[in-house]
Amino acid sequence: MSEGTEARQFVLAARPQGAPKPSDFRLETVPMPQPRHGEALVRVIYLSIDPYMRGRISGMKSYTKGVDPGEVMVGGCVGQVVESHAPGLARGDFVEGALGWRSHAVAPGHMLRKLDPADAPISTAVGVLGMPGMTAYFALLDVGRPRAGDTVVISAASGAVGQVVGQIARIGGCRVVGIAGGPKKCAFVRELGFDAAVDYKASKDLAADLGAVCPNGVDIYFDNVGGDVQDAVMELINLKARIIICGTISNYNRLGQPDPGPRHSRRLLANRARMEGFLVFDYLHRYPEGRARVGAWIKEGRIKYREDVVEGLERAPEALIGVLEGRNFGKQLVRVSPDPTR
């Protein structure tokens, strides 16, 4: 396989004001990078598109360094080794790594994780067995601490994280209610085994509609969105409820601007409830545990997943814009080059 002499990559052209637009990203052609001692050249197959990327390009101080204009966009990738000078990696190996929005990338061997396509489809390494799946697993189990019989409500329920959260909660004997936008997404989460789904776009009174399918109140709210949806769920929380703050996507296009809402302190107090922020990178050391557990559930058919794949690196900006608007249906991926395992 010849890779040619040029690679493509997206850099941040300008910090988006509000919702990103395609012109905030610039596709560049650069000379094919050359791996040196200890490094490998990887052809990217799948690029993962995730909501956190909006924060990285916002210029806001946050939990990690952002992307400045002129820098290559960050992102998790699955690819195939083209040339290796890294121990343990050979041409043809499939790997996962934080390679960014690129057609090809060079990385040190220790930054690449070798995948066995016999274990699971390679795309899952950035999905159900990657960052989103590990987010679901650790945030639900470690922060939420579900008990059989608990009612668990999940926003963005058909998304990369939400769909996995709900299935793990079901395995743990919980009643699971998903919040999603539109009848197709709601039907999908019901197919996954959720006990109920509420279409927030169709609802005129979300708290009432949720209340109707949460007759015993809400013990765990897995919050991927923040905003008005959070406010509605907060009206239903039980004594000792746990609210897992995993994402605030409703605000991602307005980061740093005021995000006024009702205060929830009184309700937290009266219910002795806990609202806690979660970031999966705190659990990197436990990924092997999470992958083993979720991987086993996939093999047993107890966890299913849905991917939303767009074709071609050039569509990455459009994919991110869509994710921020909730237009994706399942885990958003960009297929940057053909997947030889399929």
Next chain:
Amino acid sequence: MSEGTEARQFVLAARPQGAPKPSDFRLETVPMPQPRHGEALVRVIYLSIDPYMRGRISGMKSYTKGVDPGEVMVGGCVGQVVESHAPGLARGDFVEGALGWRSHAVAPGHMLRKLDPADAPISTAVGVLGMPGMTAYFALLDVGRPRAGDTVVISAASGAVGQVVGQIARIGGCRVVGIAGGPKKCAFVRELGFDAAVDYKASKDLAADLGAVCPNGVDIYFDNVGGDVQDAVMELINLKARIIICGTISNYNRLGQPDPGPRHSRRLLANRARMEGFLVFDYLHRYPEGRARVGAWIKEGRIKYREDVVEGLERAPEALIGVLEGRNFGKQLVRVSPDPTR
């Protein structure tokens, strides 16, 4: 000692709209209650006045039944037994119990806790060794989980709860910063050993003024007030910060009305911080532990406390109104009858 044939009590006359006013309460004269088998008649010496009382008269659904118009106001009391038909209680014994806003009350023996005046001044049974002190002890240690070196910020720092929180945090090796209203209260908490105090009434930029005395950020925020003060502290929280929601007094006169503020989800997420509601009644079974610990610290001179005593049951409404406006200076008590131990 003759108690006469009549007792006095305050009933709720009307649900307050906004801040309570004296006419929301009605002082009644009733026949002296008569204890039956298993009961004791108690002459009230101290009535405790606490912010939670505003919630009880609001008509809002909350963690416990409220006071309806016409019902006697609830409240913790210290008193002396006048007549006993209860096992283990004799005339002259000092007791603590939830007797309400009354000059005299009859209660079953098991609802009264006998006090030994040699252990501590009897007034402390509703203060530093009672509900407020136990709130400080369990909320700080169990929810806040302080570690030596942590920076702990406390609002309403000179109040019944706040003053104890700060001293326990100091014993645990924390840096302690109090927020209080006015120079006298700030001077008082510094005298108690707080490392710094910030006068929120004098501050033009509370987050900046707090930041100046919290050079390493805030690890624990013990929140008695909610509102704008909470918002300011939230700007300073550290990774894995704990925000203990113990009270929201800024909102008590507007319970049930909208309380808009900035949303804190994003900051909780980025800092993987935890915001958790606390109610001391969950810890009733551990009060003996808390009283033993705090009692020992008082005897060792490591915990001091300040009481604000007004004279006469007729002043109870005024005392509550003052507490809700922050006019009290230390634990608010009403002396309903003379304290024979002083």
